[in-house]
Amino acid sequence: MSTTVADRRPASLRLALGAFLVFWLILAAFPFLWTLWGSFKVEGDFFSRADWMNAVSGTLTEAETGAPFTGDGYYGAWVQEEFWRAGLNTVIVTVSVVVISLTFGTLGGYALSRSPYRYAFWLLIIALVFRAMPPITLVSGYLLPFFEWNLWGHLPTTIIVLVAINQPFTLWMLTSFFRNIPKDLDESAMVDGCSRFQAFRHVIIPVMWPGVITTGLFSFLLAYNDFAVTSMLLSRENLTMVPKIESFLGTTQTRGNVMFAVASVVSVTAPLFILVMFFQRQIVSGLTAGAVKG
Amino acid sequence: MADIQLQNLSKRWGTFVGVQTMNLHIADGEFLVLLGPSGCGKTTTMRMIAGLEDTTEGDILIGGARVNDLEPKDRDIAMVFQSYGLYPTMTVYENIRFPLKVRGIPQAEHHERVMRASATVELDDFLQRKPAALSGGQRQRVALARAIVRKPKVFLMDEPLSNLDAKLRVSTRAQIKNLHHELKTTTIYVTHDQIEAMTLADRVVVMNKGAVQQVGTPLDIYDRPANTFVAGFIGSPAMNLIEGRMTGGVFEADRVRIPGFGGIADGPVTLGFRAEDARIADTGEIAAPVYSMELLGDASMATVQAGGALVAIKAAKDFMAQIGQPIAAHVPADICHLFDAATGQRIERP
Numbered sequence: 001m002s003t004t005v006a007d008r009r010p011a012s013l014r015l016a017l018g019a020f021l022v023f024w025l026i027l028a029a030f031p032f033l034w035t036l037w038g039s040f041k042v043e044g045d046f047f048s049r050a051d052w053m054n055a056v057s058g059t060l061t062e063a064e065t066g067a068p069f070t071g072d073g074y075y076g077a078w079v080q081e082e083f084w085r086a087g088l089n090t091v092i093v094t095v096s097v098v099v100i101s102l103t104f105g106t107l108g109g110y111a112l113s114r115s116p117y118r119y120a121f122w123l124l125i126i127a128l129v130f131r132a133m134p135p136i137t138l139v140s141g142y143l144l145p146f147f148e149w150n151l152w153g154h155l156p157t158t159i160i161v162l163v164a165i166n167q168p169f170t171l172w173m174l175t176s177f178f179r180n181i182p183k184d185l186d187e188s189a190m191v192d193g194c195s196r197f198q199a200f201r202h203v204i205i206p207v208m209w210p211g212v213i214t215t216g217l218f219s220f221l222l223a224y225n226d227f228a229v230t231s232m233l234l235s236r237e238n239l240t241m242v243p244k245i246e247s248f249l250g251t252t253q254t255r256g257n258v259m260f261a262v263a264s265v266v267s268v269t270a271p272l273f274i275l276v277m278f279f280q281r282q283i284v285s286g287l288t289a290g291a292v293k294g
Numbered sequence: 295m296a297d298i299q300l301q302n303l304s305k306r307w308g309t310f311v312g313v314q315t316m317n318l319h320i321a322d323g324e325f326l327v328l329l330g331p332s333g334c335g336k337t338t339t340m341r342m343i344a345g346l347e348d349t350t351e352g353d354i355l356i357g358g359a360r361v362n363d364l365e366p367k368d369r370d371i372a373m374v375f376q377s378y379g380l381y382p383t384m385t386v387y388e389n390i391r392f393p394l395k396v397r398g399i400p401q402a403e404h405h406e407r408v409m410r411a412s413a414t415v416e417l418d419d420f421l422q423r424k425p426a427a428l429s430g431g432q433r434q435r436v437a438l439a440r441a442i443v444r445k446p447k448v449f450l451m452d453e454p455l456s457n458l459d460a461k462l463r464v465s466t467r468a469q470i471k472n473l474h475h476e477l478k479t480t481t482i483y484v485t486h487d488q489i490e491a492m493t494l495a496d497r498v499v500v501m502n503k504g505a506v507q508q509v510g511t512p513l514d515i516y517d518r519p520a521n522t523f524v525a526g527f528i529g530s531p532a533m534n535l536i537e538g539r540m541t542g543g544v545f546e547a548d549r550v551r552i553p554g555f556g557g558i559a560d561g562p563v564t565l566g567f568r569a570e571d572a573r574i575a576d577t578g579e580i581a582a583p584v585y586s587m588e589l590l591g592d593a594s595m596a597t598v599q600a601g602g603a604l605v606a607i608k609a610a611k612d613f614m615a616q617i618g619q620p621i622a623a624h625v626p627a628d629i630c631h632l633f634d635a636a637t638g639q640r641i642e643r644p
Contacts, residue, residue, distance in 0.1 A: 061597040084502075182379070184377045184378075185379055185381065187344075187346050187379065188381075189396075190345075190346070190365070191344060191345075191367070191373040192372075192392055192393040192440070193396040202392075203381050249558060
């Protein structure tokens with residue numbers, strides 16, 4: 001058995017480090033765990049004015065439903081309020097945004113990374129400026145023409161706007177990934193018998209996968225988590241999940257709706273966990289390595 | 295198999311000249327080495343032949359057909375890159391097979407041709423590995439195998455040995471020489487290493503600052519350098535160059551006096567001679583104190599300061615002299631080369 005550096009530390013320090021880690025973990029995870037727990041209670045318990053411990057003991061939940069936990073919040077949100085429709089919309093929007101962004105991003109990023117001209121650099125700088133702007137500044141400019149041309153409220157409009165907001169980032173990120181791939185690889189492929197596009201498809205893209213997946217995930221998160229654009233540009237009947245949650249909160253006069261929001265928040269978060277777990281290897285290699293060295 | 299002609303080939307980026315009006319005929323089956331210091335235009339020339347760089351002026355003909363406007367893939371060439379350019383996601387087998395696959399050569403032939411190419415460069419044990427799991431020398435051989443698998447008209451090699459260690463470089467150099475003997479494919483080889491040029495080439499093209507300095511066999515270039523650049527670039531050590539004055543057939547510079555140049559006009563000239571042609575003597579044309587002594591193994595090298603330059607003279611390996619000790623060297627006129635002091639061009643002796 002070899003002793004590592006960590007083993008040689010005094011016991012008190014190790015204890016303090018462990019305690020800090022546990023504290024930090026609770027701090028980070030508690031809000032979500034609390035929401036998860038509360039989503040199975042009734043509003044009277046989770047938002048109790050009398051005693052916050054009711055959320056833990058579930059006094060009212062037991063009185064109202066006959067069991068310490070209830071799925072009423074989920075039933076109300078998914079079935080009664082048709083949250084699944086919002087879920088479906090989210091799937092359509094995110095998949096479209098990711099596919100379109102990555103298509104333009106890989107092609108454009110490759111072109112920019114191999115361009116000998118100086119304007120490629122300035123294009124990227126401009127892209128960065130647009131990426132830095134808050135999305136809402138763009139939305140206010142879109143609203144009037146969208147109303148006038150009768151484009152407002154539809155999913156495709158939202159998809160296009162989200163792609164526009166996301167594209168600078170994907171271009172920027174993919175360009176830097178492509179730059180890490182030696183030019184010799186393209187040239188090798190072209191001498192070996194590929195056209196420029198074949199070299200891109202057969203040689204460059206296979207090397208790029210970690211980069212494409214990482215960029216795709218970030219694009220997905222942008223579209224999935226977006227509130228500013230979706231809430232402004234989609235009609236009430238056509239909302240994606242995040243603005244739909246907000247619409248539950250907006251009508252607190254009706255009892256129980258706030259619990260719908262809590263249940264939907266949990267529903268929205270779960271897929272993200274699964275996704276990150278599933279792709280964690282590619283994400284890590286994409287974030288650290290950049291690409292394979294030649 | 296094909297010959298290559300470069301006609302008035304030039305490459306410029308804005309005002310920067312990469313290659314200046316180059317004319318060259320490379321015979322079918324010839325092994326031609328482009329030699330020069332970095333930035334001399336040798337790689338640019340090769341990349342223009344490959345089609346990876348556009349030409350600014352002039353024509354490139356392969357097998358008599360103008361290829362200027364052809365894509366690299368349509369020029370029927372194979373290239374070995376300095377960094378090898380292996381495809382990291384494919385196995386060695388797939389790397390070698392790739393040119394066959396993208397060129398639509400019938401599937402049935404692939405296996406046999408890949409195996410033959412890999413056997414030629416002794417890669418059979420590594421076919422299922424990824425390039426990342428190979429040593430530098432093995433990667434280099436994969437690049438070679440990928441080039442020969444398709445029997446192209448022309449091989450282009452861009453400093454293929456510069457990433458290998460010294461020992462491997464010698465053995466791979468021999469392998470390339472042997473491969474060329476076997477395949478007899480026209481080969482253009484770019485290097486800045488004159489030993490590689492000397493050992494591999496049928497003919498050497500010495501380049502500097504985008505311009506061809508001299509074209510000739512290795513022996514030609516060594517024995518009759520066309521100008522002071524070639525003289526100073528070829529040979530190890532390079533030719534000694536001393537600036538001095540010719541008066542009545544006698545060359546004179548500080549601590550140097552060499553008679554015997556009848557028929558050469560008076561005036562400033564540059565004189566050159568190789569260290570191994572001169573020898574240490576009791577009295578001689580050069581008499582100067584020792585600047586440094588180096589033991590090379592089979593011989594030793596005495597350096598003296600004469601004529602405003604450091605002059606190397608090869609001596610027997612048991613020759614010993616202290617730094618500062620005066621010595622003399624016998625440098626007869628017939629081992630000397632003369633160059634114009636202003637232009638650096640070789641002056642032919644009558």
